[in-house]
Amino acid sequence: MxxxxxxxxxxxxxxxxxxxxxxxxxxxxxxxxxxxxxxxxxxxxxxxxxQGEVYPPDQISDLDHVKGNGDEVTLVVYADFQCPACATEHRVMSQAWPRIAPNVQLVFRHYPLTSTHRFAWTAALYAEAAGRQGKFWEMHDQLFLNQTYWASLNEVEEEFDGYLEQLDLDVAQAHTDMRDETLLQKVRNDQRGGTSAGVRSTPALFVNGRLTPVPQNPVDMIALVNRAREDDADN
Missing domain, CATH: 1.20.5 (Single alpha-helices involved in coiled-coils or other helix-helix interfaces)
Incomplete structure (x- = not known):
């Protein structure tokens, strides 16, 4: 060949x-x-x-995280723990809270913008897991107060575990809870409900069921609540 x-x-x-x-x-x-x-x-x-049931902003469910004892005004906030504007809203609400708390019930619902905030979903799960142990609002505050720091990290789990430990929570149990489909569905349903209600960005504030611009300082937040109380009294 x-x-x-x-x-x-x-x-x-x-x-x-x-x-x-x-x-x-x-x-x-x-x-x-x-x-x-x-x-x-x-x-x-x-x-x-x-998919579980979702609730509009003028309804509160047993699964909602509610703060305050007042029943004159209901504030429902849809927020993302990694959103800088949400951290500002948290600061304003915290400063106004001593004045408005007797007349307000504040409801927090998750709306993680995962396309732009890579840790938003994880933060929401940690907050829910802390809620399973009775300290949702404490974890909520930790996440917002330290947002600038943890948002700059490459990984956040160790940092978030540290917040759980500071709150004297069972970290292993929190990790187990974060894999629970019921907990995951809570976050999904909050977001689904927000989208249905017209939420397109965060933070979104509903006052007695009405979408309202978010006040940028505590004085305006107090004034907003007072106007809502007056409107309710007139009706």
Whole structure:
């Protein structure tokens, strides 16, 4: 066999091998479709069936985190723990709180903007896990007060674990709770409800069920609550 024939034979062998690989890829692709499509359908059906009830801003559920004893004005805040504007809202609300607390019930609902804030979802889960141990609002405050620091980290779990420890919470139990589908669904449902209510950015503040611009200082927050009390009295 001369050199030219050897080269031709090599080319034929390579072509045959390429054809075999193409057929194999085609077969594997069809097999993958057979496997993946049913799984996708099952996942969609499960997701639809697994969605829990959502509540509009003028309703409070047993699952909501509520602060304050007043019943004249209901403030519902949809927020993202990594959102700088939400941290500002938290500061304003905290400063106004001693004046408005006797007349207000404050409700916090999650609205993590995961497309822009990489740790927002994790922060929400840690807050919910702390809530399972009776300290949601304490963890809520820790996350907002330290937002500038932890938002700059590459990983936040160790930092958030530290907050749990400062609050004398069971860290191992919190980690277990964060894998609980009920806890995960709470965060999802808060966000679904917010979207249905018209939330498009954070923070979003609803006063007695009405979407209202967020005051930028405690004086305006107090004035907002007082106006809501007067409106309620007139009605």
């Amino acid at each position: 001369n050199k030219r024939e050897q080269q031709r034979l090599i080319r034929e062998q390579k072509q045959q091998q390429a054809e075999k690989q193409a057929k194999l890829r085609k077969t594997m692709g069809r097999l993958a479709m057979v496997i993946v499509i049913p799984l996708v359908i099952i996942s969609v059906i499960y997701g639809l069936m697994g």
